[in-house]
Amino acid sequence: MTTPLSHYLVLSALLFSVGFAGAVLRRNVILVLIGIELMLNAANLNFIGFWRYGAHPEALTGVMFAIFSIAIAAAEAAVGLALVIAIYRHRRTVQVDQFNSLKG
């Protein structure tokens, strides 16, 4: 009758892979952040999917998780962008392979 759970999971896996590839391969730090957001949202999709097809869909646990996760993602994006601006002011670049001054 409806779309089975595995479709959502496959979609989520694809989304995660796209995000991961973005985070790992792109040089621009803004795009790396976007990749990270994609991975987070893939996880949110999993939360919603497992909740909807789980044992107690009447309890709103999955939605709660997703909302918390989105709020945290927003905070994380704010911190990340602030870091990016700070680093940009310092180094005049947003290329992530230039950010190596924290190495041991």
Added chain:
Amino acid sequence: MMSSVIKLLWLIPVLPLVASGVGALLPRPRRRTSVALALGAMSGSLLLSLAAFAGTLNSGRETVREVFNFAWFNFGSATVQLGWVLDPLSAIMLVMVTLVSLLIFIYSIGYMKEDENFTRFFCFMGLFAASMLGIVIANSLLLLFICWELVGLSSYLLIGFWYQKPSAAAAAKKAFITTRIGDLGLLLGMVWLYSRTGTLIFYDNGQGCLEQSALSHLALAATVGGMAVSTAISLLIFCGAVGKSGQLPLHVWLPDAMEGPTPVSALIHAATMVAAGVFLVARMYPLMSSGVNPVSGSTALQVVAWVGAITAVFAASIAVAQNDIKRILAYSTVSQLGYMMLGLGVGGVAVGMFHLLTHAVFKALLFMGAGSVIHGSHEEQDIRKMGALKKLMPLTFATYAVGMMALCGVPLFFSGFWSKDAILHAARHWSVSAVPFYLGVFGAFLTAFYMTRQVCYVFFGRRPAASGSSRHPVAQPHESPAVMTVPLAILAVLAVLTGFFGTPAWPWFEAYLNGGHATLDVGNIFADGQMGVMATSTVVITVAIALSGWIYYKAAAQSPRQTDPLENAQPFVFNCLRRKFFIDELYEATVIRLNAVFSRFSDWLDRKLWDGVVRAVSALTVLLAKASRGTDESVVNRGFDQGCEGLRDGGKVAARWQDGQAQRYLRVIGAAVGLLLVFLIWGSK
């Protein structure tokens, strides 16, 4: 009422002690505060002493003795006890010490006014008085010994008060070391007493070491040469008294102690230090006199009497030839202490202690008078350079004359007469030998002689033409301020009054000490050969004063003063006396020489013998150390270094991975997660 006094008795020494402690801790030297502290504490002690004294008075016929003992600490099964005692002996001493000390404190305010170390002075004086009061109330030989050593310490501090003067520093050292020699005897006696009786408490409801059971036990036990243990211990303890009270042969420190400020001399000579030795003998009297055949007295007391008698004459004869006003008084003190010992030896506690009390009053008076003279004539101490001070310092003269007459023993109205007479009377009846009596009479003659000589030189005659007046004009001597003369006047009154408490007609003092009731009976004066002794001493004193006055009144009137008339007559004898019988030189040649030889030997031993051993040991140690160092460097260090190097290389390799490329880290994580997934999927099959 009595029980409350005994409980508060410890406050009497503690008050001045606390006062001097607080005075020492003041953030800045404050003259007024420290004086107020010292005087307040002494007055408090005086009031408490008077209360204690009153408590011992209204007791009827029995001798009051209250004790308060407490355990100090335990070691093993033994308990060391301390405690204090209130009996007539300690009560009368407390009153005397606090009263005389208070007057000396007041006097010091004037005498030390110019001194920059004013507060330090009062701090030490308080300590001095406190330790003496501790000796007086002690009911334990141990507590007494502690305070005894505190007295030694504070005398050292005060004699060396002007430590910038080398002579003062040397005198302080001499006093300290000389009295230490006697204290060694005291310590040995104390240890022996403890090992025999197991207690150092004097009175403890029959358990104390001065009570019957312990005494009879001690008197029966014999030691080397058949001497009773009690006698041996007594003699050892008497050594301590000899050192403290300046008896032969340990008297040498006392005249040198004149280097301290005059109030200190007054305190040492009257109330505190030297009185401690006599007091010790009086306190230990039951031990000293134990195991006696009733005829001749105990051996210990015979020794005490002989030492006292010889010292009395010896020191008095030296005093005849001295020219320093304070040194004359110092030798006079030595001689009077000899009288006290003689009195204790032949007559008992009451006789000796009575002279101690009267002497404390008039010798404090004389020393403070001498201080007033020195102060008034601008630090001049040589009596040959004084003269005609009678008109310039009338109050000092009047009080000094009272003190001088009390010391000489001018009949009837002066305390010295009664107390010295009691000693002479007791010596007259001593069964062992008549010699001490004659020595005592001769000492009395000398005493009157040298005091008259001193007074003639200082107060009569003519002022010597101020030699070198052009260079530094000598200011006119002046009377001292009231803060100094008022204590003098009080002491002068006391110097007369104290005599009447121990006359043969009304032997109140003896009755007070020994228990009993004194009745006024003028007839006693004529009984028992009293009259003969009194007449003898009166004649002797009159002759001495007349002779000395005749010689020295003339000598003092000559205007550049000639050499001493006695020196012209008998130059050899006089020089002997002036040089103090060469005792100091004798000690220099014997004891000190021996000591020097011994120390040189020790030095040689140190350098040659022990040093060799030490060097061998040190060479061995160096060798060992070198070996140890070799092992350290080649084995331990190298191993450690290599370990470190390995760690660092490993670190370098690992650091290459840590290149700061966040994305590379992420890739590794991704690859690892992928591997994990593969592993989980394949592993679950």
